[in-house]
Amino acid sequence: MTFRSVKLTHAGEVATLTITSKKGSMGPDFWDEVPRALTGLGTARVLIVRGEELFSAGLDVKASAASIGPALGDPERFRAVVAEMHAAIEGLAALRIPVIAAVHGWCIGAGLELIAACDLRVCSRDARFRLPEVMLGITADLGGLQRLPALIGKGRAAHLALTAEPIDAATAERWGLVTEVLDTPDALFARADQLAAHLTTLPAQALEGTKRILNDDLPHARSLADAVTWNARHMTVDGLQNALKSQSALKR
Numbered sequence: 001m002t003f004r005s006v007k008l009t010h011a012g013e014v015a016t017l018t019i020t021s022k023k024g025s026m027g028p029d030f031w032d033e034v035p036r037a038l039t040g041l042g043t044a045r046v047l048i049v050r051g052e053e054l055f056s057a058g059l060d061v062k063a064s065a066a067s068i069g070p071a072l073g074d075p076e077r078f079r080a081v082v083a084e085m086h087a088a089i090e091g092l093a094a095l096r097i098p099v100i101a102a103v104h105g106w107c108i109g110a111g112l113e114l115i116a117a118c119d120l121r122v123c124s125r126d127a128r129f130r131l132p133e134v135m136l137g138i139t140a141d142l143g144g145l146q147r148l149p150a151l152i153g154k155g156r157a158a159h160l161a162l163t164a165e166p167i168d169a170a171t172a173e174r175w176g177l178v179t180e181v182l183d184t185p186d187a188l189f190a191r192a193d194q195l196a197a198h199l200t201t202l203p204a205q206a207l208e209g210t211k212r213i214l215n216d217d218l219p220h221a222r223s224l225a226d227a228v229t230w231n232a233r234h235m236t237v238d239g240l241q242n243a244l245k246s247q248s249a250l251k252r
Helices: 028-039 061-071 074-092 109-115 145-151 154-163 168-176 186-201 204-215 222-232 237-250
Strands: 004-009 014-019 046-051 099-104 106-108 121-122 126-131 180-182
Touching: 004 028, 004 154, 028 061, 028 074, 028 109, 061 074, 074 109, 099 109, 099 145, 106 109, 121 168, 121 186, 145 154, 154 222, 168 180, 168 186, 180 186, 204 222
Parallel strands: 014 046, 046 099, 099 121, 106 126, 121 180
Antiparallel strands: 004 014
């Protein structure tokens, strides 16, 4: 499949979704194409999401005006417009495989909400993050306000969302938005590839179960029970023997 705003490539069991639109802007093409691109993952066991000249300048307001403008003042019609955007980000979040966001340059608005839906986030030192929706007189509505408090704490999420001030890569790492900062974009992409390659060596069902339990918004006791149930259904004798071998190796 070929698209106008994204590109999906494969290298073994690792797929990469690259935002190819100018400045990584997210317009109608982007929201239409991402769900369709995700259907092409095939047997990929890890997905990397990245940009080209930068990660993303966020929503392409000019290109989106034709669909958003007529819906203003009509909540039902507006919900229908935004539902397509939700489908792209929620579809990414719902993938059974791990998703790594590799961020360089600006990551703004909808771009920040998109990486919040990923499982692992790494960036280069030139990365900048911003949630500027209040400056436009709107409330972020693509999942950022729901996901960011769990990632960086409610106070820091409020600072991002209410002040619209940008944060740099060092701050993003200190806050826990990203787990690693690399010196250059090239080093960033190499690290994302390395992380993805490592994940492909781990049992797929264990990764899926771990992701599922991490992301389920359930009471503690219910989440514990779900983790036990998952293991009861998916743990194998071979897997248990491999775990014992790994423990023995650590004791040497």
